[in-house]
Amino acid sequence: MSSLDPVLLSRILTGLTLFVHIIFASLGVGIPVMIALAEWRGIRTNDPHYTLLARRWARGFVITVAVGVVTGTSIGLQLSLLWPTFMRVAGQAIALPLFLETFAFFIEAIFLGIYLYTWDRFKNKLTHLLLLIPVALGSSASAMFITTVNSFMNAPQGFTLSEGILTNINPIAAMLNTAAPTKVSHVLVSSYTLCAGVLGGLAAYSILRGQKHVYFKKALKLTVVSTFVFAVATAVIGDFSGKYLAKYQPEKLAAGEWHFETQPYATLVYGGVLDENNEVRYGLKIPYALSILAGNAPNTEVIGLNEFPEDERPPLSIHYYFDTMVTLGGLLVVIPLLYMLRKWLPGKKAYPKWLLIGIMALGPLSFTAIEVGWMYAEIGRQPWIMRGYMKVAEAATTADYVGWMLVLFIILYLVLCFSCVKVLSKLFRNKDAMEEMRALGMEGGEP
């Protein structure tokens, strides 16, 4: 194990922790918003179905939160354990959002505890819903603060570097760096998309299994329409992110697009392979599209990869991550759109089977989109840990046994994810929505 490069091992271990954490963190950010939406509709329309929906979601949510909390604790500590030099230097400038995040997390934790245990404790139902607002705000604020730290790694600002020491520090400028607006908003809406999609998939699954109760149709409508809105927002913000990259991190865009020569009227390449002379083969080439992505006009000059020294170029494989993300993002808009247009679709059934299967795929599709999008962002920053200031290789730990720690954490995360899935599926199988409606004496307990 020790023959492997500790820098590479540190990268793999950090990547592994984040790979697991972002799934649960995204759920943690988006599901409170969806629960609030359902509970609010329940109160507004006085419809107990929506309240039950909120309640059932909350029950599953707390299980995913637990995994999110512990993997978050894990990455928080690993930042110092695996990247001590980075934390020592960057901590001087970027400690503020990390510190603020713990407050946001604190508020979220406190109110989630209160929310879960007070469903029937208040006379006014609105009081209970109000308790969820700090949870939703806390989790979104957590995501925002942490994403500003990642933005800082891409666009380090708010200091001057002299002889390895940061001076003239401005913590606010470091936090509100140029990468922050597009990154933070992209992370937030893509988390909302994911959660709406996952919950929509659950409703579609029940209908596909033969449930005919209006409860499931209401759930489907609420979630799929939400997915559409959030997915469109994600795509629009994604376009802004492209413009950000073109202006401030052109090497990441250029590597992602296999764009070598600086030029206007740049072509966007979709898919394909590179031959030994860096010529694109088999790819779909869309004229002017890259210039439009970069600057909204075909004559925008797009900086090419040849402007950068070879040892400062990100790996060209990120092209595929970018293309996968964009493709999945498109599907996340199209599938909900088909659902919304279902009355005009050919065929007799109101809920055709292929459409339900498509909706069930929304969750996995958005998971994948988030993971590859994140890989595009992180691998696209290579070789830098702080772009332009510190390379990843300079920042990693010099301690031994990183390889063994990697093995330890692989086992930990496998066990955690496996038992999480098991507990969740058991939770919903043992407490069927129909049974629960009957037990609560809701109208239309039978289909």
Added chain:
Amino acid sequence: MSYEIVGITVLWIFLFGYIIVASIDFGSGFFSFYSVVLGHENKVHNIIQRYLSPVWEVTNVFLVFFYIGLIGFFPDVAYYYGTALLVPGSLVIVLVAVRGVYYAFNTYGSSKENNKVYMALYGATGILIPAALSTILAISEGGIISVRGGKVVISWTDFFANPYTWSVILLALVSVLYISAMFLSFYAKKSGDEEAFEILRRYALAWSGPTIAASLLAFFEINRQNPEHFQGMLNHAWMFVASFLCFLIAVYLIWSKKHLGWSFILVMLQFAFAWFGYGSSHLPYVLYKQINIYENFTNDTMAIALITAFVLGLIVLVPSLILILRLFLFDAKYVRGSSAKKG
């Protein structure tokens, strides 16, 4: 007061908060498991569950808050402790992860019966985590972490062969059980559960003697490990005397079954006096002779930003903490268990 002192005081207060809430949590795990083994499971287990369920996540945040704040105020801590503690730090993460996740799975998952494996995990991690975390205090006394050829290294032989290390671990373990039993006795009495109260009171009395014995042992072991620090502690001797007086009154109150709320407040004061006496005499070093709060402090701008953020954060945090305590700790209906259950 200088920024350095403000920063370290804030962090020390949060670490104290963690010690109290986490001790209750860790000890509860041990007592739950112990009572299952002895067969009076239902008598104490329910009390423990009712208190822990809404607050488990909050406990974790205290710890996260402390180390993120520590790195914020003293970035060099990340470098020294981060490099040296890769392996033990990773093990602590795994233990904390297993404990937190399986607690949530068992409590919020659908299975009604208590899983024995889970109970054992919960009990065991309740002992292992405080033991592992307390060793960082032992390392902070110096002599274990050194820099050789520009590389931070830790000497595990010096660490394990050192009686001071073991005295700190021992103190951590008995304190956890003592704090937890004292709190749970108070909580059981408040909920009117006489049977549980009697059992927990016996635990509390049983662990009070060992707590003082272990404290004295650790106190004098510091003298061998780090005479300079010990001298500092003697200069704050009144705090340790006050701590001991609080202990005596707290144990007397629980023995005579009177004013249990006060008894627990005195337990917190007992640890607060000892904790701040130990902490203030430890200064200016965070790691003896290597990290000094004055030399390894972050820049002034960041310090002001962090302190401002802290004050603003407290304005939101304190009312929220009071709210959760009022709803679950001081609400007689909830404590007695007549209020609505979860989700």
